[in-house]
Amino acid sequence: MAAAHSGARGRFVVVGGGIAGVTCAEKLAMEFPSEDILLMTASPVIKAVTNFRQVSKTLEEFDVEEQPSSLLEKRYPNIKVIQSGVKQLRSNEHKIFTEDGKEYIYEKLCLCAGAKPKLIFEGNPYVLGIRDTDSAQAFQKNLAQAERIVVVGNGGIALELVYEIQGCEVIWAIKDKAIGNTFFDAGAAEFLIPKLSAEKQEAPIQCKRSKYTIEESEEKERSIAASDKLGSALGPDWHEGLSLKGTKEFSHKVHIEVVCEVKKIHLQQEFLQLQQTSLAFPEEGKNVEPDEVLWPVYVELTNGKIYGCNFVVSATGVVPNVTPFLAGNNFALGEDGGLKVDKNMHTSLPDIYAAGDICTASWEPSPVWHQMRLWTQARQMGWYAAKCMAADTLGESIDLDFSFELFAHVTKFFNYKVVVLGKYNAQGLGLDHELMLRCTKGQEYVKVVMQNGRMVGAVLIGDTDLEETFENLILNQMDLSAYGEDLLNPDIDIEDYFD
Numbered sequence: 001m002a003a004a005h006s007g008a009r010g011r012f013v014v015v016g017g018g019i020a021g022v023t024c025a026e027k028l029a030m031e032f033p034s035e036d037i038l039l040m041t042a043s044p045v046i047k048a049v050t051n052f053r054q055v056s057k058t059l060e061e062f063d064v065e066e067q068p069s070s071l072l073e074k075r076y077p078n079i080k081v082i083q084s085g086v087k088q089l090r091s092n093e094h095k096i097f098t099e100d101g102k103e104y105i106y107e108k109l110c111l112c113a114g115a116k117p118k119l120i121f122e123g124n125p126y127v128l129g130i131r132d133t134d135s136a137q138a139f140q141k142n143l144a145q146a147e148r149i150v151v152v153g154n155g156g157i158a159l160e161l162v163y164e165i166q167g168c169e170v171i172w173a174i175k176d177k178a179i180g181n182t183f184f185d186a187g188a189a190e191f192l193i194p195k196l197s198a199e200k201q202e203a204p205i206q207c208k209r210s211k212y213t214i215e216e217s218e219e220k221e222r223s224i225a226a227s228d229k230l231g232s233a234l235g236p237d238w239h240e241g242l243s244l245k246g247t248k249e250f251s252h253k254v255h256i257e258v259v260c261e262v263k264k265i266h267l268q269q270e271f272l273q274l275q276q277t278s279l280a281f282p283e284e285g286k287n288v289e290p291d292e293v294l295w296p297v298y299v300e301l302t303n304g305k306i307y308g309c310n311f312v313v314s315a316t317g318v319v320p321n322v323t324p325f326l327a328g329n330n331f332a333l334g335e336d337g338g339l340k341v342d343k344n345m346h347t348s349l350p351d352i353y354a355a356g357d358i359c360t361a362s363w364e365p366s367p368v369w370h371q372m373r374l375w376t377q378a379r380q381m382g383w384y385a386a387k388c389m390a391a392d393t394l395g396e397s398i399d400l401d402f403s404f405e406l407f408a409h410v411t412k413f414f415n416y417k418v419v420v421l422g423k424y425n426a427q428g429l430g431l432d433h434e435l436m437l438r439c440t441k442g443q444e445y446v447k448v449v450m451q452n453g454r455m456v457g458a459v460l461i462g463d464t465d466l467e468e469t470f471e472n473l474i475l476n477q478m479d480l481s482a483y484g485e486d487l488l489n490p491d492i493d494i495e496d497y498f499d
Contacts, residue, residue: 008080010038012389013096013106015086017041019064019375020356021112022048022072023382029076031390036078038104039069040096042085046072049379056468057475058408059419060376086113091329091349108351108389111325111339112382115318115357115373120152120262126297126311127265130157139313143168144245146310148281150299152262153315155182156411161315162254163196163414167245169281170254171307173299175261180413182372183420187437188459191445195414196254255282260303265312271298278306318373320358334360343400344392345385353389355381363400368422368456368474369407376409406475410467419467422457422474423449429456438488446488453481 012035014025025039039046045066052062069081084098089109096104117129128139143149148169151158159180162172172179178189266274278298280291295308320338325331332340332348338360345353356378361371371377380403391398410419426433426449433456438446444462448455448470455473460466473480486492 008036008038009105010080011035011107011393012110013038013040013104013108014110014112015040015096016112016114016356016358017043017046017069017081018112018114018356018378019047019049020114020358020378020382020385021110022046023379024110024112024355024386025072025079026076027383027386028389029079031386032393033078036080037076038080038082038106039072040082040084040086040098040104041069042083042099044068044083046081048072055410056408056471058403058406058471059410059467060379060408061410062375062379064375086324088327089325089329091352094351106351108353108393110345110353110355110382110385110389111347111358112354112356112378112385113321113324113358114378115320117314118317118319120312120314120316121265124265124312126267127314128311129314130161142311148295148307148309149311149313150307150309151313151315152299153313153317154180155315155317156180156413158313158315159183159413161313165245166252168253171281171299171309172254172256173260173262173301174256174258177258179256181425183411183413183418183424184459185425185435185447187439187447188445188461191439191441191461192414192416194442195416196252253281257301257303257305260301260305262299262312263302264300266298266300266306268294268296268298271306271308276306278308318357320360322358332362334362336360344388344398345381346388353385355385361404366405369404370423370427372407372409374409380404406471408471413461416461417463419460419464420458421460421467421470422455424457424459425449426457436485436488438490448488450480453479455480 012028014021025037028037046069048065048067049062050065054060073079084100087099088097094106119129121127146168150171152173154174154176162170178186277290280289282288298306298308300306334340339347339354340362341354341359343363345355347354357373384401408421433449433451436448444464446464447459449457454477458470
């Protein structure tokens, strides 16, 4: 290659401007103040963690803010942001080639390129995947003209979306028996469902995340680039500040079709040729009528029902974004398609680490931790990967970080605070567990998962103030059989027992 095209040499190179990549670069910049840390990102904005709060030993809360990458370089003068996508990695030469024709030599590399939405049907103009800020804005534009949409998927984004949409009929297709099954069981779903039909009184809470608007000229470049480029994932309150309103005057109209998936999507012409009947929006207590309206697109579900709509939202999870790195490199991949990493966040190739959504944790996990592609884990993994890269460079050894002892996540759904701890859905426990519940309608929902008299998981919805106590009980594996049902008795102040 001509010298003109060669880029820099970096002792540490990080790929990805999302939470994992930025956290990793920041930590490396602090550990090695005299080294340049190169951060490669395809987008003009990076994702920064702000207002970080350690709520308890393992629970953390933070906001995610989109910022121009120049702000990051101001905060850490030794971080150099390279705004270009990666074209190719040649691991045997320790080289990375970027889309803009440059090459970079690394000593240690950390891949944090995130994940992309699993679209139910690629390349269909009526199917929108929601994953990053650009796709959320495209969704808002489309929704403004919509009278009915079909939402497919049952994770956090689908849940929030259905709750936030007003003035538009929503047919919600989920493959499980109950909503939100990544976070809840059927009981928690029942607790939340009344909120879907309630008129929304609450004024939206002022969003703390500051909005970063891109300048005109960048806007143009970005819209050209955005069509196939991947932005970073959305923040936990991504729908704030987007007006998610359709054309109708009512607030909420949601119909849930359970235990089904999308069999086929028909454009209007194809649907007319089928000579099948599509269904009107099912109103409670009435027979389902055939639909009189002609829609741009029709969704055929595996339960045999067909609904017409303006467009379909695919919120069916993500796949690790590994493609740019695979050609010519022999990475070991996990079952979910991520780059396998060991307990030092090291991939199967020398000097290459990975963190966040792109990686698959392949160490023997603690019995109450599991990987989930969430903000909190992206931040923890990015931070810990930098520690491991530093330890390796300095020839030190390092213990697995405490954040991987216990799965812990706090979020908000339907304006309730939601805390999930450990094996909160009895993941991997088979039949060998019992559940205990306490529920006050419209106020709180508390569920604990017990195994052999010990607490192994919990779901807390509402302001229960039990998270620290339960975190300690799960971590110290104390035998609680003696307390029986009293463990959740609201008249007994459980904290007094276990301080």
